[in-house]
Amino acid sequence: MQAVRITVPGRPVPKGRPRLGVRGRKAFIYTPPETREFEEAVRVYAVKHKVKKQNGDLAAIATFYTGGQGDVDNLLKSLLDGLNGVAWEDDRQVKVVIGVKLNCPKGQERTEVIIARADEVMPLLKKVAI
Numbered sequence: 001m002q003a004v005r006i007t008v009p010g011r012p013v014p015k016g017r018p019r020l021g022v023r024g025r026k027a028f029i030y031t032p033p034e035t036r037e038f039e040e041a042v043r044v045y046a047v048k049h050k051v052k053k054q055n056g057d058l059a060a061i062a063t064f065y066t067g068g069q070g071d072v073d074n075l076l077k078s079l080l081d082g083l084n085g086v087a088w089e090d091d092r093q094v095k096v097v098i099g100v101k102l103n104c105p106k107g108q109e110r111t112e113v114i115i116a117r118a119d120e121v122m123p124l125l126k127k128v129a130i
Contacts (some may be wrong), residue, residue, distance in 0.1 A: 001054055003089070003116035008045045011109040013038035014070030015077035035078055042082025042111070051087050056087055057118035059096035064111050065104040072099040079111060087115050096121050 016032035031039075060083075064075045067096045081092040088094065095118040 002119050003114055003120070004043075004049065004051050006046055006049045006051060006115070008042050008113075009068065009109075010038075010041065010066040010070055012066050012070065014074030014109045015081065018087055025080050027129040038078055039082035042079055045087050046083060046086045051083075051115070053086065054088050054093070054115070054117075056093065057095040058093050059098075059116045059121040060094050060113055061096075061098045061116075061120045061121075062100070064099070064101045066101065066109045067103055068108055068109070071100070072101045072120050075099065075101060075111075079113060083113075083115075094118075096125065119128040 013034050016035040020027060020029055060076075060080060062076060062079055064070075064072070076097060079099070080094060084091055
């Protein structure tokens with residue numbers, strides 16, 4: 001597999017906490033709309049970049065350019081969930097994750113991710129490991 005690079009324009013959205021809704025006498029849990037929309041945008045741009053579903057252990061290296069809120073771990077969660085079923089079957093396949101959040105001016109916000117085989121990335125990490 002050759003590494004794949006995806007760019008998702010627009011403000012990165014951290015994974016929102018599950019919400020509880022009530023309809024009549026039934027309660028249900030749902031993902032906030034803003035999170036669902038970002039995850040769908042990730043899927044759309046992955047397809048646009050002709051990403052094919054990969055097998056085996058993978059690595060995801062993401063850079064989030066934003067002036068907004070959000071912890072890197074929650075930004076990663078929404079990105080990885082958005083790639084489920086497109087870049088991989090399930091994000092449990094992702095064994096290496098590197099996330100960076102950088103400030104940028106409004107209008108230049110985006111998410112960039114590189115997807116590669118984990119065994120191609122591990123030798124590089126061993127060189128910089130403490």
